[in-house]
Structure formats: C-alpha cells, structure tokens
Amino acid sequence: MRGAGGGRAARALLAAALALAIGACGTSEAEPTALPTFPTADGSGPAATAADDGRVIPVDCGRILAAPDLEAVMGLPLGSVAVRTTVGVPQPAVGRTERVSCRYTRAGDGGGRALLDINATAYRDPAAASAQWQVNVKAESGERRDMPLGSAPAVVFEKRGQAVLMVAHSTSNLTLVLPDQPLPGGKTRVDALVDLALRVLPAVSTDPSTAPPPPPLGEPVSQAGASR
Structure with missing residues (x-):
C-alpha cells in the first residue's frame, strides 16, 4: 500500500x-505590453521616479506638455483638459529605445475625442532617429510643408480634419496631431502646432539646451519665426 x-x-x-x-x-x-497610466485631470502627474533613470522621454505626459500649457495655447478653461500617458516598448530593429504617447482630451468626457495627440520617441543615435523620421514622413499623407524649428528639421501635413507636425531633433523624434477645433485669436492649426512643439522639444531631448526655446505663454508664434 x-x-x-x-x-x-x-x-x-x-x-x-x-x-x-x-x-x-x-x-x-x-511581447511586452505598453503600460498606460492616468494622471490627474490637471496634468500634474508624479514627480520623477526611478523609472525615469537614464531615460530621454519622461514617463509622465504631464512633464512632456502640462495640461495648463495646452489650455493656455488653445484658449481653454483652466482645469478642462485631462491627460493620458501610454509608455511603449523598444523596437530594436529600427534603433528605437523609448516611446511615450500622450492623449489630451476634455476632462470628464471619458477619454473621447482628442484635443491633441503627441508621440515622442528616442533612438540609439541621431542617425537612427533621422532614418526613422524620414520613413514616417514618407508614409504620412496630406499637403506637405517644410517647417524647420531652429536647427531641427520638421514637416507639417495639413489634411481634412487634422494637421500633423513631425520633428527630428538629435536622438528624438516628435509627432503632434491636432484635430480641427476652434482656436483663439485667429491662430491657425500650424501656428498652434509650432507653438506646442517648441514647448515639448526641451522635455524630450538628450540636450535640452540645443532645442529651440519655448515661446512665452500668450505670445503668438509666427510660422516664419519657427525656422530662426
């Protein structure tokens, strides 16, 4: 037994x-999955954490573009914008080491129609970043215009319903998508995109001192001035 x-x-x-x-x-x-986080409606996410050690792109969209800054540029009431952060995974095949996506929506609408989408990526070196930027630019559609931001090459695409600005700066790439919506003071879609990109670039660059300086809030940004 x-x-x-x-x-x-x-x-x-x-x-x-x-x-x-x-x-x-x-x-x-x-495959490792993306990690979404949900900062507060005013965009004030957590301070820098250990997850940011050695990173180029912050893991909190509130530190890439704070909701109050977007509200000021877009002429929206204070506290009316919510932010969603999605942290992506590396893509070694193209040299991508980091990816963070940000979606800005009206607070309280359950994450509905976007006010602005930002996709920020970092690469192993400037050559990899430039190569992938060129691939992405060629894949985009719409009426194309070169729109350099200081020394950073950038292209804007205008199409029905939205405008897209794609920027390459050192080891980072930046894409901003602005859906059609009312804008203050006769501002165009491209004006708003350039203004927003100048605020985001220092936050997603390996050397913020080489990024074009952000304009003071409330001051208009001319398209011609973007290339200076």
Whole structure:
C-alpha cells in the first residue's frame, strides 16, 4: 500500500512539474505590453521616479506638455483638459529605445475625442532617429510643408480634419496631431502646432539646451519665426 501511495504521489509531483514547465514556455515569447497610466485631470502627474533613470522621454505626459500649457495655447478653461500617458516598448530593429504617447482630451468626457495627440520617441543615435523620421514622413499623407524649428528639421501635413507636425531633433523624434477645433485669436492649426512643439522639444531631448526655446505663454508664434 505504501508503495502504491508513493507511486501516485510521485506521478502527481511529476504532473505538477510538467504543468509549470508548459506554462513557463507559453509566456516566454510574449511581447511586452505598453503600460498606460492616468494622471490627474490637471496634468500634474508624479514627480520623477526611478523609472525615469537614464531615460530621454519622461514617463509622465504631464512633464512632456502640462495640461495648463495646452489650455493656455488653445484658449481653454483652466482645469478642462485631462491627460493620458501610454509608455511603449523598444523596437530594436529600427534603433528605437523609448516611446511615450500622450492623449489630451476634455476632462470628464471619458477619454473621447482628442484635443491633441503627441508621440515622442528616442533612438540609439541621431542617425537612427533621422532614418526613422524620414520613413514616417514618407508614409504620412496630406499637403506637405517644410517647417524647420531652429536647427531641427520638421514637416507639417495639413489634411481634412487634422494637421500633423513631425520633428527630428538629435536622438528624438516628435509627432503632434491636432484635430480641427476652434482656436483663439485667429491662430491657425500650424501656428498652434509650432507653438506646442517648441514647448515639448526641451522635455524630450538628450540636450535640452540645443532645442529651440519655448515661446512665452500668450505670445503668438509666427510660422516664419519657427525656422530662426
């Protein structure tokens, strides 16, 4: 009896070990998933954390473009904008080391229609960033215009319903998508995109001192001035 019981116990242990091994094999090749976070409606996310150590792109969109800054540029009431941050995964095939996406919406609408989308990426070197920027520019559609921001090459695409600004700066790429919406003071979509990009670039650059300086809030930004 003891021999039979011992045999059953041994078989049970073997079956459990096989189940654990199969489970481990089933998850080892899984792609790492993006990690969404949900800062407060005023865009004031957490301060720098250990997750930011050595990073180029902050993991909190409130530190890439604070909601109050967007409200000021877009002429929106204070506290009316909510921010969603999504942290992406590296893509070694193209040299991408970091990706953070930001979606700005009206506070309280449950994450509905976007006011602004930002996609910020970092690469292993400027050559990889430039190569991927060129690939992305070629894939974009709409009426194209070169719109350099200081020394940073940039292209704007205007199409029905939205405008897109794509910027390359050192090891970082930046894409801003602005859906059609009312803008204050006769500001155009391109005016707003240039203004916003100048505020974002220092936050997503390896050397913020080389990024074009952001304009003071409330002052208009001319398209011609963007290239100076």
